[in-house]
Amino acid sequence: MLPMNASDQTPCGALFEIMKRSGGISHKELASLILSERPLSDGRSPMSRASDRTWVSRFVVHAPVGSVQARYFRDFGVAARRIMDRLHAQRRGALSFEQILDIVCGERGAAMVAALDACRQDVRLYQNALVRMRDGEGYTVGERAEAALVLFVAAGCSADVGYSVDYAMSYIRDVLGGQLGTPTSRPVRVACAGMDGALVDANRTLGVVRIIEGCISSDPYWVDPDSEGVEIGALVTGPDDIADVDGDVSARHARIWFDGAAGGCWLLQDLDSTNGTIVVSGDDGEPLRVASGETAQIHPGDELRLGATTVFILIEGSADMV
Template identity: 35%
Template sequence: MSSTSIEALFALFKGEFGVSHRELATLILSSHPLADGMSPAQRAENTTWLTRYVVHAPMDSLQDRLFADFNLSARRVHHLLGQRCRADRDIFQVINGSSIMTNALGSADQKALVYRNALLRLNASFDDATEKARAALILTIASGCTDNVTLAIGLAQAYLRSNGLPFHEATPCPDALAQPSSDSPSIDTPPDSIGLIRLIDNRVASGPYRISTSGAGTTIGALALGKDAIADVNVDVSAEHLRVWRSQGHWLAQDLNSTNGSALIRSNGSCVFLTPGASVEIVPGDCIKLANNTLFSVIAMAAESSTAKEDA
């Protein structure tokens, strides 16, 4: 049976840091009283209540009012771990090296990939071990309590920004009706559906990611979230790096002002470097290179059936 993100949170701190369920609950649950006059933190003294209504509760039953402010929770947990002589570098390494939370987040909307990418980006962003540990605690506690990785990343980002530290800057969305550039390839009939296959060392490393036919298309990036997003990338890929979408029967790609750039490698071996803001038509047989070595092959796919769309 797979764990929920809240179960993973309690398991992580108990297994890796020796923090009991009750100890963690007193640090992350709200001290504001509920209707009966008792706060969630006070109720946590009752092991049966804590187990049933928090640790093993369905995620959709966990209300926001149960939890303290996540920044406050992270400070409390950080203080407790410091009292137990856990170094900041160790705290981050344990969180970054554990698979408990990523396994619980699962593959839905690629939350696990985005959570993992956020930790990798955090590790590469700056050297301050204390701030790195605190940001990782915010990210992990908020993800565990809400199952909302977007919210968790936003809180970690806001914390770092308030302390003058880098993490992730948002990138703009392209115009869904942008026209292909003049160097677009000639193709008689573009396919109705395309997908991307991740290549690592010239070997297929993923199943095909179907590109959305909606106006917004598909966003690719280390922190890209959503039903149609692709986050299966290396750490040097920007948070929202590239968008692929369909316009007037053509498939277009546009770099979203990425840090390390994008390139399109045609089937004839020629290479087109994408200028941010300019759309380039892509066709099956092309390869899209993001940053230094994240490579996707463009393939034609059978049109998605109406039944499959309904199931999705």
């Protein structure tokens, strides 16, 4: 069981604690696996200090977020593979690839999510990436475990979810030779219903609000009409993109932007998503399935359904909300 104060840990502290409690790797041993061999200004490398409990505790495990230097760590992919070998090949208590996946993606990995959330990182993006590594199509269980461990190590060492997801996706592409597929939607029966009543028209700023089980679950994500638009998807990392989605939403699922030509209108494009995009009219409740790669006009009051369970309502607000 993870400690009760897990939410007070830094991501790096969570990495060390989870590997110790669930993987049987001591702090000293984990330090030797992930710290860099490149010398620092004093001529000594971080790895040469792996046996120095005071230094590892002060400058790595319990160091405040933002003070841990990237040069302390070896390449995250290399570090993850070293940890994988240690977990999978140890003589006593060897862990299967399924067990490694469970440590990173399951309840025992919750301390990492709490630590990332505590330092204001996008934990939904992190969890979306883990869902793909656990459930997405196209890879063996060993490759999935490797990919998940790469993300886990990168997030723990950097405390930067956007960077870690980009790094992990590049690793999958460059080392594992492709990309993880979007998990298949499970059929869910949901009524299609629009939002009745006119909404305020103020400078054509569009808000995207997440709905879960009929309740508003997010603040509006505002789309600036003067911008290039935003993308919605499980692994989008742009500054204004929306990753607040369920696991069957594609990595880059849909794009919303304002077209100023011919009087102006809001448009949505399905970005060749796996599990589909539906726009439910706010006027009459009629659902329109947007074909893969196609574009449809959208309006405040419409409802967006991505995959089986991700629902957004579109609203309109004033320009100063962007």
